[in-house]
Amino acid sequence: MAIATNGNANGAAVKLTRRDFASDQEVRWCPGCGDYSILAQTQRVMPELNMPREKIVFVSGIGCSSRFPYYMNTYGFHTIHGRAPAIATGLKVSRPDLMVFVITGDGDALSIGGNHLMHVLRRNVDLNIVMFNNRIYGLTKGQYSPTSERGKNVKSAPMGAPDHPVNPLSLALGAEGTFVARTIDTNTRHLVATLERAAAHQGTSFVEVFQNCNIYNDGAFMHLTAKDVADDRTLVLEHGEPMIFGKxxxxGIRLNGIEPEVVTIGENGITEDDILVHDETRASSNMAYILSRLDYPEFPVPIGVLRATDKPTYDGTVQEQMEAAVARHGEGDLDALFNHGDTWVVEDE
Known part of the structure; x- marks a missing residue:
């Protein structure tokens, strides 16, 4: 893949590195936070995207994750709670030449920002949404979030959270997201590969990152990520490959009618031919939705790209409409528009 370059004072191309994408701001997350890993791997991916820094923008809402733009040596906006997708949409429509990332958390995206997230996915704006999911409100000191487990005992729910949690991937698929994926902060190789795939997608890419908050929800995903259990409790999805897992x-996963089930190859006549083969490109999201519902302990938890399909983008369609309007009516004249029709002047007395 080509390496992004910027010109030096003499106009010569200069190869960018991960360090070029690190800003001069002190990173201010709690020591040990999973956000550090996501930041480091994002900075690692940036030089591989073949985009100069001045063409990349990070937009965030409110929350621990939303400090992200300060730490990237690119353009950025730290916006308001839940509204990052709306602001990023306006930016992308007005500047289609930019590569725009939305950085958000489970509270920012799925609570106050749920409506904006749903519509940016439905519209298929060419944005890259990275949602840090630590299943807690960290910045506001440990209240339960939309993805917290039912019954979770925290300060805002001393008798246990009464809510049923949101499934981010199911929601994204239900909103007809064209690229829906999940990765984990501690699996850096998988995280890098997933971010690269998301950035290459034309349309809205939605990436959920399981991320540890070691202060208010430490070990939330340890039952999946610990080295001695990860192979048995996660299912790494690869396009065109059978859904096989385990130490x-x-x-493997197969369908029994329309219900998924875990089977063991070599038992009861089961062979690899019986195992479902992952197809992320299917126009229908039915299988992707089934995968999004797999959860421990009954099933391994899928990571990887659940769905990657193509359809026209919102920003691309808007650009086509503007070009058609100019071709039909000519360039607009704002002054003429303001002075068209009945006008009047209010005189000072």
Missing amino acids: DHNK
């Missing part, structure tokens, strides 16, 4: 690489 011995002998477990």
